[in-house]
Amino acid sequence: MKPKKQNADFLHVGEKLLAWYEISGRDLPFRKTKDPYKIWICEIIFQQTRIEQGLNHYKNFIKRFPDLETLANADTDEVLLYWKGLGYYSRALNLHKAAKQIIEDFNGKFPENYDDILKLKGVGKYTAAAISSICFNEKIPAVDGNFYRVLSRVFADDFDISNSKAFNYFSELALMMMPKNEAGHFNEAMMDLGSEICKPKNPKCEICPLNKNCIAFNTGNIQNFPVKSKKVKPTDLELTYYFVEFKDRFLIRQRNDGFIWKKLYEFPTEIPDEFENYITHQKTVNHKLTHKNLTIHFYKVSLNSKKGFEEFAVKNGFRISSQDDAALKSFPKSLENYLAENV
Known part of the structure; x- marks a missing residue:
């Protein structure tokens, strides 16, 4: 399903986002590298953990397991020990299994394209897109909750984010905004905007670089987006x-x-x-x-x-x-x- 047409210059909005990111993007240690191993570790850690809470865990994990081979050869108990405090321990188990998988199936070299990265244990569409775009500049949006929130608000798009087609729908919308050869920076910019400004509650619309383009903001409807109908009852x-x-x-x-x-x-x-x-x-x-x-x-x-x-x-x-x-x-x-x- 294709996104419906909007009265906006999609590419212009994407360029404004990148201009903001160049000045205001977060200074994070894993942004100083294009090493897919380190980007992979950080993406898995920060899936369920806020940056400020998980940063020391990331540094300690990388220090103990600096490369694929070290992680693959480690004892499971030690991998879990270095994950202690992060919760959702299946992430650590999947990292360990995927490291072994890369050694066995990819001759110890981290795969360099989205489709192969997606084959790794515990890696979903978002993580594969983040790694392939940041490390190899593959033109794929790393669609996650931040993307859903920002895009649905900017374009006042009421496509239900719980719909099984939401990932593809918002991927198409993001691709319309993504400047050429800037996939990695665009994805990181969206992550920062969603986590620091376009928050689920109490968004900082007054300082958002896209507020002049944001239809939801300019019509007073921020609270109505994103639209989500399904909720799994625990x-x-x-x-x-x-x-x-x-x-x-x-x-x-x-x-x-x-x-x-x-x-x-x-x-x-x-x-x-x-x-x-x-x-x-x-x-x-x-x-x-x-x-x-x-x-x-x-x-x-x-x-x-x-x-x-x-x-x-x-x-x-x-x-x-x-x-x-x-x-x-x-x-x-x-x-x-x-x-x-x-x-």
Whole structure:
């Protein structure tokens, strides 16, 4: 579906955006490089993390894993450890798998076009477009929430952004604005405008470089754009964890690749009947994931038998951990908070 015609000079709007970006674009460390590996890492980190919150994580991750080969050869636990604090740990697992994929399928060289980059584990259309445009100047808009918001407001376009065709629709609209040979800078400019000025709430329209061209602003309709009809209702999920300890040791286990919190560590979720006399209820916490509302119950099980403690661990595949050992592992945030308060 093609965008409907607007009474605006699309290319002129794109040029105004680039002129603003040249003066006001954010000075970020990953903008000083065209290394696709580093751009890839930063794009994955900042998918779900604000720049100011994730910048140190980016620097530390790049310092420890400076290139594809180092990341591909690293242990999964260490990759997760360096992701600690960023959440959405599946991103780190996918980075690790994709690094191995590049070594195996692309002879260790980062792919240089959109279609090949899109084949990488965990890489979607937006990330592939960002990398291919910034590093290889491929003329593809990196359409994300910022693009939807800016374009729908500038052109007062009521195309529903939850529609499955929205990505292609707004890509066509962005291409009309994109100056020749400026794909990377255009995409970065849109990112900055959307995150710093054209915000979801309380946009700074008075200092926006496109305010004279923005139909929504000039008609007093900013609050009506973008249009989004669908909203996934989160489901409720209740979990129970038992913190089984003997003296200064406790039990943990790495989760598998199924369901939530892939490859993170957790406590036992079930205990034998003979442990019930040692249980005390600790706390109940609520935690929100993207499409789930979690209620998590924590119980402490303080055993007085080393034999029973060790037998339960061996039989059920648990690791006997110390505080220092646990500090080198990655846990879901709620379990990490529990450890900080109780160990």
